[in-house]
Amino acid sequence: MNQVDLRLYGIVDPERTGSRNPVELARQAVAGGATIVQYRDKHADGRHLVELARDLKAALEGTGVPLLINDRVDVALAAKADGVHLGQDDMHPEDARALLGRCAIIGVTLKTPEQADAMANMPVDYGCVGGVFATVSKNNPDPPIGLDGLRKVLSRARLANRGPVGAIAGIDASNAQAVIAAGADGIAIISALFMAADPQAEARRLRDIVDRALTSQENFA
Template structure:
């Protein structure tokens, strides 16, 4: 199965259209240290999602950074994306794998122990635990898992799949990156902390540097 570098997952949410064109944001993140780009759109029509996803894929073509679609296997297929990120209520990973093929990237959201066990057994390339902290980017009906929950869920996943990359999402800042990585995350996913800043390129560079430093310290 394809190995994924999950150090920095830059999520290009449709709400960022007020900041800049989504393909431009995706390319800027990829050029400055993001290792995975995810397009998330909870409201647009399927037609518009496919158009946007295709434009993002084209903008990323020269960077070599993989590109996945949040939730929508059909959009991933239609737009020629590298794969999909699935939530608990989305298509089962086994079905997505049959549709997308062995080389596609499939990621899973993990919010609780049942999700962690599912991710550890599923034919996926990575899991992302969250929300870790409170966030303004998404309304989460469930309480944040915190660092303790992150550590426990990561241990559950790794007990079933020792090599699966495990990321963390929600409310993560430069200051909390070391704690999140120390708790077991192999990388982080972010939206506002990367894209709603005065210097997007600088924010991406800084996040990548902090993540790399924290990972090196964990391995020391």
């Protein structure tokens, strides 16, 4: 498995940027402490996706922060991104691994304990559990699983032993500590980070919350 730092996972979606430049917002988030960046766009055509992905990849050059592409393995290949994040209905991780190679980072969304179990047999580097809370960033037909549901999926994902496991949906500075206390290795953020007036300052605040919470977990253990 590839090493992945999920502490502050920023997801750039052009629909959730307040009409600002996604590339500049990604730079600010990384400057504030984001440890990974994902590019997500459910509506753009393939050519636009590749062009913006290349711009994001160039902006992150030299920072050590990887760029992942949501869903689209073809875009990740064309843009030479560092990997992909796959939903349960996207390309199977085995096929993505065959195309992207062993050094690519591959993550998968987990919504149920059974999906967490299945991760044990997948060539993935991390999981991300969601949606934890209600969110306006994505149309989700399933109700939020809450902190109790998060704990259940996390416990099964730990048994799968396929790398760190983060959490997504509706997470912000008001509940990030509780998410880490529930056992997550990091938080995936969309609106709370990229709709913020100052994404760099917000990233710094969120990263501090996560780091403090993780330290508390280590001391408690």
